[in-house]
């Protein structure tokens with residue numbers, strides 16, 4: 001048996017997900033960039049770049065991952081509220097397609113660095129549309145109180161100076177309001193805000209030739225087997241029907257979670273069962289270092305015993321990891337068939353924001369991953 005814990009990726013499901021996504025944007029001017037931060041596993045990146053998606057990066061390191069995986073530089077977009085000078089220089093030298101700018105000072109710094117490198121930077125302005133994404137507060141990004149995007153104040157300041165920034169070409173707008181959004185009315189509201197803001201952009205800056213609406217489509221963490229592929233149809237339909245801008249303008253999307261979450265799971269084994277007067281604890285060999293979301297956002301992941309027999313009696317368990325933190329808990333009072341030392345547990349929907357968020361806290365080493373495809377041999381990889 002494979003040493004646990006490890007990430008298990010179902011590349012067939014990834015391919016089905018990518019095919020469904022592509023079917024829903026056929027015959028449109030929609031372009032999808034995969035948000036690398038969701039998972040930068042090499043095998044996964046290779047599949048996604050082969051499928052023809054672009055890449056959305058939030059650091060110089062992610063731009064490197066994207067280039068190494070075969071994404072072409074003009075299909076890469078670069079966002080982030082705190083880009084360093086070195087990252088900006090790296091992006092300009094590699095002719096990255098678009099830089100999404102989040103503050104006036106950042107735009108001035110890009111102007112300076114572009115002057116030094118003898119280039120003109122093509123940028124889009126990330127605006128904070130103040131739309132409530134109706135999701136967990138820690139993954140909301142498009143509300144006034146969030147740190148992301150140019151504020152209205154900064155936008156007005158930019159209008160006074162943008163013509164003096166000779167190395168900057170402002171071509172459009174970027175938005176990203178949050179993650180794990182399941183209520184499509186949120187995207188309708190985003191479209192309404194965009195419809196208001198595009199004429200304002202065109203009056204004050206110039207013709208808009210680029211629009212990026214970000215990512216954020218949610219997945220079903222409760223029933224991953226019933227809903228392995230997110231509802232791309234309703235998602236893209238919302239933008240098709242609600243955006244009133246010219247159909248000639250390309251619309252870019254940045255989807256992370258919805259592309260990869262359901263194709264991955266975390267396989268781990270029970271180290272110990274321990275009982276108190278009121279509780280049963282199952283201590284696993286995986287912890288918050290391999291899957292941080294429950295500790296960070298109280299996120300729910302479906303936990304199952306692998307190869308469970310339904311006739312087995314079931315008990316309630318607190319499913320915990322080995323890390324020295326009380327928040328290192330994957331679920332409380334989880335109903336599972338009776339567990340014993342050595343049982344294999346699978347935690348679903350770990351394709352996004354699990355491996356990419358892994359930590360070496362407590363001296364933990366990076367765990368392995370297995371990418372499985374029915375069309376190719378099983379490949380094992382230790383990941384960087």
Ligand SMILES: *Cc1c(COP(=O)(O)O)cnc(C)c1O
Pocket residue numbers: 035037038056058079080176178179180214215216217254255256257258
């Ligand atoms: C994280 C992020 C995304 C992807 O979000 P998902 O919820 O995974 O789709 C897209 N754009 C930006 C700017 C991000 O920071």
